[in-house]
Amino acid sequence: MTTNEALIKYCLRLGDTSLILGQRMAEWCSKGPVLEEDIALSNIGLDLFGQSRTMLTYAGEIEGKGRTENDLAFKRLEREFFNNLMSERPNGHFGETVVRNLFLSAFTYNLYKKLSLSKDDTIAAFAAKSLKEVTYHLRHSGEWMIRLGDGTEDSHNKIQQSVNDLWEYTGDLFAMNEVDELLIAENIAIDLNEIKPLWNNTINEILERATLTRPLDGFMQKGSLNGIHSEDLGHLLTEMQFLPRAYPNSKW
Amino acid sequence: MSNTNKNTKEKIWEFLSEIPDPEIPVISIAELGVLRNVELEKSKVIVTITPTYSGCPAMKTFEDDIKSKLEENNISNFKILTVHSPAWTTDWITDKALEKLRKFGIAPPIRGTEDKGILFGSGSKSVQCPLCKSKNTSLKSQFGSTACKALYTCKECFEPFDYFKCI
Numbered sequence: 001m002t003t004n005e006a007l008i009k010y011c012l013r014l015g016d017t018s019l020i021l022g023q024r025m026a027e028w029c030s031k032g033p034v035l036e037e038d039i040a041l042s043n044i045g046l047d048l049f050g051q052s053r054t055m056l057t058y059a060g061e062i063e064g065k066g067r068t069e070n071d072l073a074f075k076r077l078e079r080e081f082f083n084n085l086m087s088e089r090p091n092g093h094f095g096e097t098v099v100r101n102l103f104l105s106a107f108t109y110n111l112y113k114k115l116s117l118s119k120d121d122t123i124a125a126f127a128a129k130s131l132k133e134v135t136y137h138l139r140h141s142g143e144w145m146i147r148l149g150d151g152t153e154d155s156h157n158k159i160q161q162s163v164n165d166l167w168e169y170t171g172d173l174f175a176m177n178e179v180d181e182l183l184i185a186e187n188i189a190i191d192l193n194e195i196k197p198l199w200n201n202t203i204n205e206i207l208e209r210a211t212l213t214r215p216l217d218g219f220m221q222k223g224s225l226n227g228i229h230s231e232d233l234g235h236l237l238t239e240m241q242f243l244p245r246a247y248p249n250s251k252w
Numbered sequence: 253m254s255n256t257n258k259n260t261k262e263k264i265w266e267f268l269s270e271i272p273d274p275e276i277p278v279i280s281i282a283e284l285g286v287l288r289n290v291e292l293e294k295s296k297v298i299v300t301i302t303p304t305y306s307g308c309p310a311m312k313t314f315e316d317d318i319k320s321k322l323e324e325n326n327i328s329n330f331k332i333l334t335v336h337s338p339a340w341t342t343d344w345i346t347d348k349a350l351e352k353l354r355k356f357g358i359a360p361p362i363r364g365t366e367d368k369g370i371l372f373g374s375g376s377k378s379v380q381c382p383l384c385k386s387k388n389t390s391l392k393s394q395f396g397s398t399a400c401k402a403l404y405t406c407k408e409c410f411e412p413f414d415y416f417k418c419i
Contacts, residue, residue, distance in 0.1 A: 037393075039397070
């Protein structure tokens with residue numbers, strides 16, 4: 001594997017995670033529990049789509065086959081996506097969305113901080129820019145965790161259940177392969193073993209303030225590095241890619 | 253392009269500065285800090301812009317407006333570059349523009365109070381209501397009518413208002 005091949009995979013991972021989570025946010029549009037939250041979730045989605053565009057465009061440029069951000073978003077199949085499994089988890093109830101967003105934004109927040117020092121200028125710029133936005137996302141999900149966890153008996157139980165259910169997808173966030181190995185050596189990527197303790201600190205602090213219990217690590221789902229996903233991604237793509245597939249090469 | 257030669261960098265910057273923000277028409281793209289640079293490379297005009305937020309849907313409008321403005325001034329040899337570094341910050345909004353925002357009904361960003369904290373309490377500040385000037389206001393949501401604004405409510409005049417949040 002060449003550095004460029006690894007770089008394409010790495011950019012797709014970053015770009016796909018933002019894209020797929022962004023699409024999940026878009027699914028909330030007009031269905032939020034209150035108007036303010038409807039707007040908040042859509043706004044978070046918008047930030048994520050913007051972030052994704054930078055990485056997909058860059059991946060297309062490095063590849064050099066003329067694929068644009070749109071080609072990569074709308075014309076790839078399930079197995080060609082490298083987003084973290086967490087990002088494709090269905091929205092569920094509002095609390096479930098909050099937990100998923102917390103797990104992911106605590107990850108990207110800590111990752112982007114380090115990645116903003118990447119030797120690759122485009123990745124460093126992407127990370128520095130995205131970090132400012134993700135800080136707000138993390139704050140949003142963190143605050144709701146505390147409100148719901150330390151809320152009523154019902155809200156506490158429901159969000160604890162979501163924490164337990166989603167825990168098995170947290171392992172996939174820190175999975176690495178030869179792509180990482182190659183790019184870490186070039187000072188482009190970050191060793192995720194360095195991110196894990198930072199993520200743990202963020203999560204532990206919020207869970208504690210939310211009076212929630214951290215589940216014990218048990219069976220962990222994996223597969224995103226190899227494009228292996230849950231059935232849910234297929235359904236998401238079916239909706240997201242419908243228009244460009246039904247009407248190829250149409251323009252606004 | 254003989255026409256381009258008559259246009260100095262300063263002159264091009266001047267007329268591009270007149271382009272208003274599509275969402276907040278009282279301030280220009282230069283005052284907002286989105287217009288970063290104008291360069292002349294031989295006869296080619298290079299205009300550099302940067303997005304406020306990664307997903308800012310106004311970026312396409314910015315580009316289209318810059319394109320028409322250049323063409324209006326008989327410049328056809330140009331390139332519009334979008335850069336992400338250094339990342340846009342509310343500190344780039346000029347003082348004059350902050351006052352214009354206030355008059356328009358948007359509470360301007362309070363300098364040096366970037367919400368760096370990841371939990372509430374860490375970024376608390378008093379935002380003045382742009383309508384009745386009271387400081388007795390409360391944050392409703394960090395996400396408002398556009399990506400760059402938060403939603404506040406005034407506890408004195410009971411009006412909701414936008415706050416241009418710091419990044």
